Amino acid sequence: MQLLPDGDKAPLGAIKTHAQSAWQAQRQHVVANSPFYRTLWDDQTPPERLEDLPTLPLSDKSQLRLSQAAHPPFGDYLATPRATVNRLHRTSGTTGQAMNLALSPRDTQITETVGGRCHASAGLTPDHTVVHCLNYQMWMGGLTDHMTLEATGALVVPFGVGSTDLLIRTIKEVGITAISCTPSYPAVLEQHIAADFPGLSPRDLGLRLGLFGGEPGLDDPAFRARLSETWGMQPRNANYGVSDVFSNFAAECPHDTALHFMASDALWPELINPDTGDVIPLEQGQSGELVLTHLIRDCQPLVRFRTGDIIRLTATDPCQCGCTGFRFRVVGRSDDMVVVRGLNMFPTMVAAVLNEIPELSGDYRIHLSTPPPHDHLPVTAELAPGVDSSPDLASRVAATIKTRLGATAQVTLIVHGTLPRTAGKTKRVLRDY
Numbered sequence: 103m104q105l106l107p108d109g110d111k112a113p114l115g116a117i118k119t120h121a122q123s124a125w126q127a128q129r130q131h132v133v134a135n136s137p138f139y140r141t142l143w144d145d146q147t148p149p150e151r152l153e154d155l156p157t158l159p160l161s162d163k164s165q166l167r168l169s170q171a172a173h174p175p176f177g178d179y180l181a182t183p184r185a186t187v188n189r190l191h192r193t194s195g196t197t198g199q200a201m202n203l204a205l206s207p208r209d210t211q212i213t214e215t216v217g218g219r220c221h222a223s224a225g226l227t228p229d230h231t232v233v234h235c236l237n238y239q240m241w242m243g244g245l246t247d248h249m250t251l252e253a254t255g256a257l258v259v260p261f262g263v264g265s266t267d268l269l270i271r272t273i274k275e276v277g278i279t280a281i282s283c284t285p286s287y288p289a290v291l292e293q294h295i296a297a298d299f300p301g302l303s304p305r306d307l308g309l310r311l312g313l314f315g316g317e318p319g320l321d322d323p324a325f326r327a328r329l330s331e332t333w334g335m336q337p338r339n340a341n342y343g344v345s346d347v348f349s350n351f352a353a354e355c356p357h358d359t360a361l362h363f364m365a366s367d368a369l370w371p372e373l374i375n376p377d378t379g380d381v382i383p384l385e386q387g388q389s390g391e392l393v394l395t396h397l398i399r400d401c402q403p404l405v406r407f408r409t410g411d412i413i414r415l416t417a418t419d420p421c422q423c424g425c426t427g428f429r430f431r432v433v434g435r436s437d438d439m440v441v442v443r444g445l446n447m448f449p450t451m452v453a454a455v456l457n458e459i460p461e462l463s464g465d466y467r468i469h470l471s472t473p474p475p476h477d478h479l480p481v482t483a484e485l486a487p488g489v490d491s492s493p494d495l496a497s498r499v500a501a502t503i504k505t506r507l508g509a510t511a512q513v514t515l516i517v518h519g520t521l522p523r524t525a526g527k528t529k530r531v532l533r534d535y
Contacts, residue, residue: 103127103398105212109367110219111424117366124397125152131181132403138169138179139405152370155395155406156381162408166346167199175202182206182401192240193345201346203242206400212368213246213348218253219364220353223423224340225311228255232280233273235287236316238262242349243316247341250350251282266294273307280311285319288329290523305334315341317528318450321431324457325464344409347394355423360416363427370395376412376436384428389414391436410436438531440468442476442509449530452481455506459499461489465521468531479511484521491515
């Protein structure tokens with residue numbers, strides 16, 4: 103079984119027929135070769151119809167961690183002989199223990215095709231020279247995302263992280279026109295340009311397209327506008343994925359900044375209530391936790407896997423760009439949610455408020471020193487360059503958070519440059535308990 107040609111733009115009827123056919127082969131593969139799922143399902147036969155998948159229990163990251171600890175290195179959800187595995191990646195470990203990811207030749211090919219759709223949707227073409235600035239050291243976002251960039255036909259420069267001064271010189275000398283990185287990485291480059299390249303501005307580098315992923319940020323219009331104004335480039339949400347499932351399966355397009363689901367021929371999506379596990383219809387306006395099932399996967403097939411990402415569907419009709427998959431925005435991760443007096447707070451919500459206050463840089467941390475329940479939101483926010491702290495400003499920021507989000511905030515302001523800028527993912531919620 104292979105993907106549909108132009109599967110992101112195929113008619114919904116053709117996608118449904120393909121998905122159902124793919125599931126027939128996949129369910130047999132999982133039953134025959136995955137001890138993990140046979141145990142989880144208590145030898146229950148998985149349903150033939152995809153619509154009946156909710157009769158099966160959900161699986162999650164904590165179960166996979168236990169599986170890999172008991173059956174290293176790939177866990178007993180490895181559904182192929184070890185000889186079939188020809189690439190090993192590791193998750194970033196942002197939400198806990200790093201996981202070993204096994205890919206077969208077919209798994210890598212499908213991953214690259216789906217990711218290529220996403221980068222192409224975000225505007226990358228064979229006319230671009232793109233520098234890839236994600237960690238190549240085993241992380242899926244390094245080599246695998248490099249290959250998805252190449253799938254667009256673009257000229258790809260494999261840079262990785264570190265050696266920032268060299269990167270800045272390379273962008274200028276080679277004539278690089280696009281960059282692939284996390285949304286927080288341009289701030290790292292801005293620091294180095296200001297310190298080591300007098301007279302040079304970010305706009306002088308000539309970047310025209312920013313392909314971002316790996317962390318939230320671009321759904322905030324103020325942050326997006328700041329990037330565009332500072333760099334003179336078009337910022338695009340180009341790389342949304344879940345490493346255990348696919349490195350990249352959703353991106354925006356020039357017509358809609360919402361993420362487009364571009365893997366309907368490879369993944370079966372569900373939406374659930376994160377507290378009860380009840381299924382929520384995939385309809386415009388609905389919110390819930392994204393659950394995914396592989397339709398074509400050799401090495402580590404996942405069925406009804408909880409991603410931990412809370413999303414909101416913005417549209418289910420075909421987009422002007424031709425994509426027929428649903429469109430959505432990521433509200434936040436369930437494990438990053440902070441409940442303050444009954445209100446569910448996500449870092450993205452706090453960022454949207456802070457980015458609209460000109461005296462702030464937009465960088466922040468939510469530092470939790472005690473376990474829940476929380477009666478206030480402890481926010482440490484960084485000042486913009488040249489701005490001095492004052493009790494009045496801290497009070498005004500707290501009042502704005504209260505007005506916009508309804509939560510009482512305890513705001514601490516720190517001078518610009520205090521918070522570390524990282525080339526990798528930036529963790530906004532810090533828990534010391």
